[in-house]
Structure formats: structure tokens, C-alpha cells
Amino acid sequence: MRFVRYTDGSSPSWGVQKESTIHALSDLPQGEPDLGDIGNSSYRSEIATLVEHGTLTQVDTAAVSLLAPVPQPGKIICCGLNYRDHAEEQDEEIPERPMLFGKAATSVTNPGDPIVHPDPDGEEQVDYEVELGVVVGERCKDVSESEAYDHIAGYTIINDVSGRTAQQSDGQFFRGKSYDTFAPMGPTLVAGDGFDPNNVDVEMRVDGEVKQASNTDQFIFDVGDLVSYISQAMTLRPGDVISTGTPGGVGIFRDPVEVLEPGQTTEAEIEGIGTLTNTVVSK
Template structure:
């Protein structure tokens, strides 16, 4: 399933939907018509477990004649929002081999490959949705950068799980653009550099795990104003998804709806010669195979 959060107008409430063949189906309305219970938001849906997913699959299998009025929208007629507001966003730094090299050259990080995942956090307040602006505040940064990343959405509580068990705890996958103010790193700490409001564009949908046979073989790319800056594949991760989940859960409980941003390939702005950064008026498009494209404009926030 391709699950998303959408609205049908400026003042309309957010709805939980599923996208299929260019249509968005309102799962709550379908459930009400069928006389069954289904959570009305994606975070609650994830927490409800496999029973909710099975109910949703059955609803999506209904004939068109059994769909109530207002339950079906064309994708272009709705506004997509961030799929959910995670309890935790855990970022992974230096997780692609070529990015390790470019970071050591341009960001003064260690030139040696890390022996364990490099982890940091983004607050939930950093999340913004498809089409929503990335805020450029020139009083805080002149080095606003991009990073296209595969996002792993946790579906079951994970604590001290092994690599072999890791995939049993995944609900699905999405995209995070790990926006970074490179000149706001503070004594090696990345929180303010990566955690400001709008620095975690997220979406456009969450694709359930069963729809992606091998998340370790997905093309990903990023464009700024139509020009490709990043192009790679998740198979080039230094620490694969199972290792990340095992490492993080060794000391931190991962809960349903938490998001792991699995790291950026090479091609960030700081690594360009000369460096390139985002400015108001730019448009950033992050794409991951089988998931879609997450598009955000950059605006002046002052």
C-alpha cells in the first residue's frame, strides 16, 4: 500500500488515504461505509498493527460502486502533507562510502570509514510535508544544504533486536531530505545544524514493507532546479538497514512511527567544487525508486 496524509482544501482536516492508479482513497470514509473500525491517522494506523493493514487492504479491494461519495479523489486534486509526525527521527551520518570521502574533504570529518553507525537526531518540529517550504534564514546560515535519504518507518517496538530480526520491525519506507545548515555545527554537534524547523521534509507517501522486495537496492537521486546533484543506490550504504536497526535498538527503544533517515550518498552541496548551497527561490526534488519524489521550495524565512 501507498499510504499518505492529505487534505481536500485549505481549511479541511487531514485525512488518511491510500494512493492507487492516480487516485487517493479516503480510508476512514471507506471504513465508515463498510461498518468497520480503522484509525483515522497514519501514526495510529501503524500502532494498530497488522489487523489495521488487513482491514485497509480489504477496503481497497471494494468495487468502485461500493465506494461512498467523497471517498475517491484524483491525486492532483488533493494536497499532500507529511505522512505522520514521528516520535523520533534518527539520522545516520557518513553512511555511503563516497560521502565519507567528500565529507572529510569539505566538512572536516574523519577520512576513515566509521566502524559503527554515526547517529544524530532531528526533532519532530523539523518535519515538513511535500510542497511545503524549506526555510532559509540568512541570519542563521549561508550554507543550507541537501541530502536525499531513504527513510525507514518503524512498525513494531524494537529493543535489542538482532540484525536477523530487524526487518520484522519495519512498517514501510519513505523519503527524508536531511536539510543541513553546514555553518551551524557546534563543536562537532549537529543538532542545530540539522534540527531547525523545516529541516526534515518527509513524504510524499509511506510505502508498506511488502511492496518493496529489496530496500537495499533502490535508486535514489536529488535535483536542484532540475539539475541532478545526487545519484546513487541504497546498496552502497556502509551500514545496511538491518545493522542500523540492531545498532540503534541496542540502547534506544524504537517505537511504531519512529523514522530512521538512513544516510546520504555523495553529491551534497558542501562537497561541490566550488561549494553550492540552497537559496530562496530554489526547488529541491528528492527521489527514491518505488516511493516517488519529494518536492519542496526554498523560501526566505526572515
């Protein structure tokens, strides 16, 4: 089931998207769902019945703007070198445990909104990274790999936009990963057993040209591994987001280097979730 946050110019709302139609969840007596509801199979079953019978108000997707499913994450936890081909293109050994780093929550931006290049006339090299995003729906701490999935609300797309110059000069990732607008997220939040996060195609296109193409079956650490590992160190709360890493083909490791410039458009696509489209603009 594909959930969306959207707006028609008024307050944000939740809905369920089927093809080009959104079924509005604001109609429900209990009001808008939270992430715990979305991760609950009984809730999804109830909503599926209402959608099937056409009970809910229907909205054309063309008449609204889609929003990031989690506009203000409690924390964004990223995993580096989680695809074998990405490790290989950097001549890095396959890691024995997840390599984690953070990204500021204020970097989140909506589908269709611009990625703002922080230094188009200077030295900052802005790169793209298509990633599967895991959204926590229920508090978890010290969970096993098998238990981890019970605490997930759903899955979305993150474009882990990266300022490579800042990343390299700082010797760590946080500043270069955290410029405002450097975490486009969406367009949907997919929940339910019909989606296997560890076996879906992922692709990044820039101006229509494929730059990254892989499948999450190439994960070094799958979703259960990551959630369990992170939960051993810190409590995960509803609204926390885990960005699971990117495959090979990023711009900084291409020969010649290919980084993003104002006017270019990125399309991050993940099978079953949709396509997240954003255009780079000058600051």
C-alpha cells in the same frame, strides 16, 4: 502499497494511492489506521482487496494536499556517513559502526511546503541531502537484524536539510539539522514485501539538475543493521523515524560549493516511493 496522509482543508486523513487516485481509509468501520496497522500484512491484504474492488471512496490527488506521513515523530535518529561515496568525498574512513545523531521533531514539514532559509542575508549555508526514511510501527528493543523488519511500518523520503555553518561552528550536528522545515518528509509511506529498502535508486535534483544519484545497495549499514544497532541503545516506538544517510554529491563538498538559495526547488526522489518537492524561501 503506498499509503498517504492528506487533507482537503479539513482534518488529515489516511489513504492508499494508486496512480493519481487516493482510496480513502476513513471509510473503514474501524476508522483511520495507525502505524501498527500499516505495518501489519493482514491489514494491508484487507485494504488491497477493498482497493481492487473499488469499495472505498476515491479522491483525485490533484484535489488534495499531501502531508508528511509522520508529522510529529517521537524522535528522528539520523545516520551519518552511511554511503561509501559520501564517506569518500569527505576523505573519511569507512566507519566500523553507525554514526548517529538527532534531528528535532519540529523540523518536519510537508511535501510541497517551503524550506525556510533561516539566514538568507547572512552566513548560514543551507544544504540538501536525499535520504530513505524508516518509520517504526511497532515497539522494539534489543532486536536482531532479521527481527528488525517486523517492527517497521514502512518507508518514506526525507530531505535532511542541513545548516552547515551552524554544524561546523558548533562542532556537532543538532542545531544545524534542526531548524524548522529542515526535514521535508513524504510524499508516501510505502509498506509491504514488494519494496526492498536496501536496493532502490535515490536521487536529488536542484532546479531540475541532478546533484546526487546512487542506490541503497551502497549502504554501509543496511536497514536491518541500523534498526538492530539503535535498538540495543534505546527503545524504538511507533512513530520514531530513522533517516538512513545520504549519498555523495551534497553541496558543501562540491567544488565550488553549491548551497541552497531562496527560490530554488529541491526534488528528492526514491524509486517506489515518489518525489518529494520543496522550494526554498526567505525567512
